[in-house]
Amino acid sequence: MLTHFEQKILTREQLAVKRPTLSAPVVFTNGVFDILHRGHVSYLAQARTLGACLVVGVNSDASVRLLGKGEDRPINHEADRMALIAALACVDWVVCFDEFTPFTLVNALRPDILVKGGDYDMDALPEAKLVRGWGGQALTIPFEFQRSTSALLRKVRAPSG
Ligand SMILES: Nc1ncnc2c1ncn2[C@@H]1O[C@H](COP(=O)(O)OP(=O)(O)OP(=O)(O)O)[C@@H](O)[C@H]1O
Numbered sequence: 001m002l003t004h005f006e007q008k009i010l011t012r013e014q015l016a017v018k019r020p021t022l023s024a025p026v027v028f029t030n031g032v033f034d035i036l037h038r039g040h041v042s043y044l045a046q047a048r049t050l051g052a053c054l055v056v057g058v059n060s061d062a063s064v065r066l067l068g069k070g071e072d073r074p075i076n077h078e079a080d081r082m083a084l085i086a087a088l089a090c091v092d093w094v095v096c097f098d099e100f101t102p103f104t105l106v107n108a109l110r111p112d113i114l115v116k117g118g119d120y121d122m123d124a125l126p127e128a129k130l131v132r133g134w135g136g137q138a139l140t141i142p143f144e145f146q147r148s149t150s151a152l153l154r155k156v157r158a159p160s161g
């Protein structure tokens with residue numbers, strides 16, 4: 001039996017079936033979310049307030065390995081990363097994607113609003129141009145808390161003493 005939050009995790013096919021029933025405006029964001037931190041949860045909570053439902057695309061382990069974050073990344077496997085994102089009250093649906101970018105997923109979902117954190121320039125992202133092409137918005141949410149998974153890893157790996 002799946003817990004309530006595990007039921008938020010959908011395959012791409014299940015998400016496509018559900019799409020017509022999603023409350024608008026649909027907000028979409030994506031990321032690796034390898035070690036969840038305050039910056040992540042703060043930005044996801046703010047993203048949710050921009051619309052009526054929040055869908056989060058989580059990179060598969062194979063796609064993380066394409067991103068050059070480090071040979072040992074991801075630390076947490078995709079099933080665990082998706083479960084933690086799904087457990088957040090501000091997140092409505094979670095879906096995995098296996099490509100270098102979420103472009104194909106965004107094209108299939110057709111969200112009204114695409115969001116990333118303030119470390120991105122939306123004008124440089126092809127998926128932002130795509131969403132703006134059908135009249136949607138592509139926005140960044142400025143960092144409120146300077147945190148990162150890579151910084152956390154450096155901290156725990158720093159020699160003590
Ligand atoms: N401190 C933060 N505040 C707000 N949003 C953030 C913050 N860190 C990351 N994000 C956003 O969260 C999403 C996932 O980011 P990501 O998994 O790359 O986090 P990260 O901690 O920077 O990881 P890494 O250090 O591995 O690159 C992205 O959309 C990113 O813009």
Ligand SMILES: O=P(O)(O)O[C@@H]1O[C@H]([C@H](O)CO)[C@@H](O)[C@H](O)[C@@H]1O
Nearest residue numbers: 030031032033059099100101102125
């Ligand atoms: O967690 P990250 O590194 O912010 O996630 C990446 O974001 C990329 C961004 O959306 C630009 O397209 C994306 O391409 C990549 O697959 C990761 O999701």
